[in-house]
Amino acid sequence: MPRIVVVGSINMDLVTLAPRFPGPGETLLGSRFLTAHGGKGANQAVAAARLGAEVAMVGALGCDAFGDQLHAGLAREGIALDHVVRLADEGSGSASITVAAGENQIIVVPAANARVSPAQVEAARDAIARADAVLVQLEIPLDAVEATLRLARRENVPVILNPAPAQKLPAEWLKLASYLTPNQHELATALGADEQTDFRELMRRAPCPVVLTRGSEGAWYRDDVHPEPAHQAGFKVDAIDTTGAGDTFNGALAVFLHEGLPAAVRKACAAAALSVTKLGAQGGMPSAHEVVALLAH
Ligand code: RIB
Numbered sequence: 332m333p334r335i336v337v338v339g340s341i342n343m344d345l346v347t348l349a350p351r352f353p354g355p356g357e358t359l360l361g362s363r364f365l366t367a368h369g370g371k372g373a374n375q376a377v378a379a380a381r382l383g384a385e386v387a388m389v390g391a392l393g394c395d396a397f398g399d400q401l402h403a404g405l406a407r408e409g410i411a412l413d414h415v416v417r418l419a420d421e422g423s424g425s426a427s428i429t430v431a432a433g434e435n436q437i438i439v440v441p442a443a444n445a446r447v448s449p450a451q452v453e454a455a456r457d458a459i460a461r462a463d464a465v466l467v468q469l470e471i472p473l474d475a476v477e478a479t480l481r482l483a484r485r486e487n488v489p490v491i492l493n494p495a496p497a498q499k500l501p502a503e504w505l506k507l508a509s510y511l512t513p514n515q516h517e518l519a520t521a522l523g524a525d526e527q528t529d530f531r532e533l534m535r536r537a538p539c540p541v542v543l544t545r546g547s548e549g550a551w552y553r554d555d556v557h558p559e560p561a562h563q564a565g566f567k568v569d570a571i572d573t574t575g576a577g578d579t580f581n582g583a584l585a586v587f588l589h590e591g592l593p594a595a596v597r598k599a600c601a602a603a604a605l606s607v608t609k610l611g612a613q614g615g616m617p618s619a620h621e622v623v624a625l626l627a628h
Contacts, residue, residue, distance in 0.1 A: 332384060333379075333586050334384065336462040337375050337379070338466070340447075340471055341391070341392055344366065344367045344425075344574070344611065344612060345425060346364065347364050347429050348430050349430070367611035368400070369426055370424055371468040372467075374616075375493070375585075376388045377405070378575075378582025379582040379585055383619045386410045387458045388415055390414075390444065391446050395423055398443070402417070411458070416451065418446060421443045422442045424439065424440065424443055424470075426438065433570040433571060435573060441471075447472060449477070452479050459482055464586075465479060465491070467491070469497075470496065476492070480504060480508060484507050489510070491581060492512070495514075496517075497516055497521070499521060505537060505539050506539055510542055511539055512543075514577065515545070518537065522537065524536065540555070549562065552593070557592070563600050565604060568607060571608055572609070572614070573607045574611065575611070578612060580603040581599075583595075586619075605617040605621055
């Protein structure tokens with residue numbers, strides 16, 4: 332059972348289903364509204380836990396009703412929450428999500444997530460030192476992200492940096508990541524490169540191994556063993572909601588990393604494909620058994 336630590340955000344997703352995305356100033360009638368547990372960090376933690384990993388989360392929630400629900404949801408998934416703080420003077424993070432024709436648009440209000448600190452990461456040193464892999468994203472303050480990268484490196488634990496939402500990052504940090512897991516837009520932004528640059532060229536420019544996700548087209552990877560970008564095709568499914576597909580990919584990648592990068596990327600693509608077949612970021616996240624069944628087909 333791999334041990335995974337996730338340092339990241341926890342959000343309540345406020346999801347509206349619509350026939351299409353509204354234009355500026357336009358009002359549309361949607362067909363359904365639901366609240367669903369989300370946040371890139373929490374999603375990656377849940378994805379890894381469903382796949383059988385022992386998962387600990389480092390994050391922050393408010394003492395509000397959303398915070399109670401999100402905390403209980405993560406606990407139900409068996410995720411260790413000793414390093415999730417509850418803040419009395421801040422609300423929990425939220426994300427307003429519109430889903431139309433299987434695609435999504437998201438606005439995140441970080442709230443408590445903006446208070447995740449380097450000290451909190453340091454306090455989780457023992458859990459990080461014992462982990463088989465650490466996952467971190469960019470919905471928490473950058474000093475906490477940097478502290479995570481440096482601590483994982485110091486403890487010799489592989490650290491996956493999922494650079495989402497897109498931000499330009501110091502080259503020095505990228506070197507600290509054992510794996511960078513962007514989509515094309517996130518990689519161009521992280522490197523400060525032209526968006527039109529071919530994604531394989533961007534992958535060659537990155538100063539660390541890269542696993543680049545391409546939605547239904549699957550993923551590409553490049554590391555020391557595969558210096559030229561290699562392709563893993565996506566798995567064909569009927570997409571209902573792509574929210575959280577990237578998070579499922581990241582959680583699975585961390586869980587299966589010990590099998591080698593090609594095998595881990597293949598399983599991560601399968602897990603991500605399964606995740607889009609149900610509504611909500613965490614709704615379709617599969618078990619290891621479901622991933623194996625898809626791969627056997
Ligand atoms: O990656 C999907 C997630 O992004 C959603 O669950 C939402 O909370 C935002 O953080």
